[in-house]
Amino acid sequence: MFLGLETEYKKFNNQFSEFFEKYNSVRKKYIPAILWQSMTYSFDSGGKRFRPFLSYLIAETLGVDSKKIMSVALAVEMIHTYSLIHDDLPCMDNDDFRRGQPTNHKKFGEDIALLAGDALQAEAFWCLAHDEFNSANQKISVIQIFSNLIGSAGMVAGQVLDMKSTPQITLQELENIHHKKTAELISFAVLGAALFSNATESQMTFFKIFSKNLGLAFQIKDDLLDGLDGAQDHKSYLKILGLEKTKEKIIQHSKSAEKALAETSLNTVALQKIIKFNLTRDK
Amino acid sequence: MFLGLETEYKKFNNQFSEFFEKYNSVRKKYIPAILWQSMTYSFDSGGKRFRPFLSYLIAETLGVDSKKIMSVALAVEMIHTYSLIHDDLPCMDNDDFRRGQPTNHKKFGEDIALLAGDALQAEAFWCLAHDEFNSANQKISVIQIFSNLIGSAGMVAGQVLDMKSTPQITLQELENIHHKKTAELISFAVLGAALFSNATESQMTFFKIFSKNLGLAFQIKDDLLDGLDGAQDHKSYLKILGLEKTKEKIIQHSKSAEKALAETSLNTVALQKIIKFNLTRDK
Numbered sequence: 024m025f026l027g028l029e030t031e032y033k034k035f036n037n038q039f040s041e042f043f044e045k046y047n048s049v050r051k052k053y054i055p056a057i058l059w060q061s062m063t064y065s066f067d068s069g070g071k072r073f074r075p076f077l078s079y080l081i082a083e084t085l086g087v088d089s090k091k092i093m094s095v096a097l098a099v100e101m102i103h104t105y106s107l108i109h110d111d112l113p114c115m116d117n118d119d120f121r122r123g124q125p126t127n128h129k130k131f132g133e134d135i136a137l138l139a140g141d142a143l144q145a146e147a148f149w150c151l152a153h154d155e156f157n158s159a160n161q162k163i164s165v166i167q168i169f170s171n172l173i174g175s176a177g178m179v180a181g182q183v184l185d186m187k188s189t190p191q192i193t194l195q196e197l198e199n200i201h202h203k204k205t206a207e208l209i210s211f212a213v214l215g216a217a218l219f220s221n222a223t224e225s226q227m228t229f230f231k232i233f234s235k236n237l238g239l240a241f242q243i244k245d246d247l248l249d250g251l252d253g254a255q256d257h258k259s260y261l262k263i264l265g266l267e268k269t270k271e272k273i274i275q276h277s278k279s280a281e282k283a284l285a286e287t288s289l290n291t292v293a294l295q296k297i298i299k300f301n302l303t304r305d306k
Numbered sequence: 307m308f309l310g311l312e313t314e315y316k317k318f319n320n321q322f323s324e325f326f327e328k329y330n331s332v333r334k335k336y337i338p339a340i341l342w343q344s345m346t347y348s349f350d351s352g353g354k355r356f357r358p359f360l361s362y363l364i365a366e367t368l369g370v371d372s373k374k375i376m377s378v379a380l381a382v383e384m385i386h387t388y389s390l391i392h393d394d395l396p397c398m399d400n401d402d403f404r405r406g407q408p409t410n411h412k413k414f415g416e417d418i419a420l421l422a423g424d425a426l427q428a429e430a431f432w433c434l435a436h437d438e439f440n441s442a443n444q445k446i447s448v449i450q451i452f453s454n455l456i457g458s459a460g461m462v463a464g465q466v467l468d469m470k471s472t473p474q475i476t477l478q479e480l481e482n483i484h485h486k487k488t489a490e491l492i493s494f495a496v497l498g499a500a501l502f503s504n505a506t507e508s509q510m511t512f513f514k515i516f517s518k519n520l521g522l523a524f525q526i527k528d529d530l531l532d533g534l535d536g537a538q539d540h541k542s543y544l545k546i547l548g549l550e551k552t553k554e555k556i557i558q559h560s561k562s563a564e565k566a567l568a569e570t571s572l573n574t575v576a577l578q579k580i581i582k583f584n585l586t587r588d589k
Contacts, residue, residue: 050458050459053458053459053463054458054459054463055458055463055466055467055470057466057470058458058462058463058466059458062458109420109421109424112397112420113397114395114396114411114415114416114417114420115417115420128397132397133397134397134398134469135466135469137392137395137397137398137420138392138462138465138466138469140424141392141423141424141427141457141462142457142458142462142463143458144424144427144428145427145453145456145457145458145462146453146457146458148431148449148452148453149450149453149454149457152446152449152450152453153450158442159441159442159443159445159446160442162442162446163435163442163445163446166431166435166449167432167435167436169431170428170429170431170432170435171432173428174424174425174428174429174432175333175336175337175338175341175342175345175425175426175428175429176333176336176337179341179421179424179425179428180336180337180338180341180425182421183338183340183341183418183421184338186417186418186421187338187340
């Protein structure tokens with residue numbers, strides 16, 4: 024799936040699954056069976072784990088053992104999962120299927136789906152607070168950034184602006200929605216991992232620019248693929264800019280992301296491949 | 307409202323409002339207006355702030371400046387508010403009114419109400435992580451307890467068990483639901499504040515017993531008042547035990563709470579009044 028990163032992805036996936044199993048062995052026994060099933064149904068539903076893989080590559084890039092960033096990787100995927108479960112609910116996008124499977128509320132009922140999302144959010148913080156490989160100071164820094172990027176000033180804000188947007192939406196408004204709704208969580212996957220990997224302040228500055236632009240390129244690519252797939256709506260670059268300029272936007276953000284990487288003075292070959300993966304993916 | 311604690315309550319309320327204003331001045335500008343309105347509509351809707359007041363009294367009892375525990379007080383009230391918003395949704399209890407006012411989703415729509423609840427959960431963690439009066443070690447300890455008590459092993463678990471309970475529910479199952487759904491958050495109001503007030507390990511042990519029993523007495527009293535008000539359902543002590551034995555249960559838990567307080571060797575007059583407040587309240 025991630026061209027040229029097959030070895031890294033396999034290694035990541037093994038470590039991530041191992042870490043999740045370890046988490047299971049600690050937490051599962053305290054959680055009601057039906058709630059656990061609902062939480063893991065969506066967590067395990069075959070997503071490509073793009074965000075946690077990104078955290079992994081940041082640790083690799085900074086030359087740090089990836090166990091240092093596994094709590095960030097798991098927390099990010101839990102938040103991503105909770106946002107999809109709540110997004111699919113009838114009062115939001117009202118989707119019956121995701122990745123070819125019934126959505127969480129179709130399988131478990133709306134009440135359990137709502138609560139599974141709520142629980143996954145709390146579990147993400149549980150994972151970060153219980154991380155065993157970083158100091159309390161580092162963990163507090165990461166939780167500060169996390170609670171900001173996924174909450175009312177970040178991801179949730181993006182959802183609200185999305186729900187309330189009209190067909191008269193401007194390009195700037197759309198970019199703001201994309202930034203908050205998608206790029207903020209991708210930013211956290213990068214910045215949380217960078218903090219736990221002891222990145223310098225200057226590296227953090229460039230990773231911020233990198234992750235923001237990668238996040239936007241990722242979301243605009245999603246827009247493009249949805250549009251080509253016939254699912255176009257008014258909250259779409261395709262609708263506002265047309266096909267050619269949308270493609271240009273993706274390339275433009277990808278270039279900005281690449282430029283920021285170059286300025287870190289690190290070996291960023293793997294992260295550059297992630298930018299390329301997004302440029303060429305067809306789903 | 308809190309008999310014999312009028313002075314303390316007034317002092318608490320001023321400090322709590324001041325702290326909330328300070329929080330507002332930092333966060334409000336980053337949050338979309340409609341989301342902020344929805345969050346504060348329920349937060350400010352005239353609840354008695356029982357849980358944050360309890361945190362305040364713990365600091366007083368331990369002789370610590372109450373600014374040390376204000377982040378716990380605010381976080382607890384935010385979680386309580388989010389749980390009520392989600393609880394009232396059509397897919398849960400489907401309530402149109404709370405405290406005489408339209409419920410959040412009746413006022414703002416289901417989508418915004420859902421997101422306001424999600425946002426309040428993240429904000430609670432934001433408050434704890436940004437606390438300025440405690441060390442990173444203390445904050446991590448508190449966030450560890452918090453994420454456990456409000457999540458899939460605590461409050462959310464209680465909600466799930468409640469939704470899935472049947473008329474054949476046993477007393478033990480009911481007690482478990484009450485413990486998780488209500489007592490866990492009340493426990494956090496006590497234990498989070500105690501940790502930030504540098505309670506000793508032995509004091510923590512007794513505060514655990516105190517808060518668990520107070521939480522159960524509080525929830526059974528709610529059951530009793532709802533039942534006398536005609537809103538009785540199968541998930542009720544009144545239904546399972548009848549009036550007299552329900553009253554006995556409240557007294558029994560209140561006594562256990564009082565006994566635990568006595569063993570702390572602290573001046574716990576104010577906390578004893580809280581137990582009495584619950585015994586005598588009629589709403």
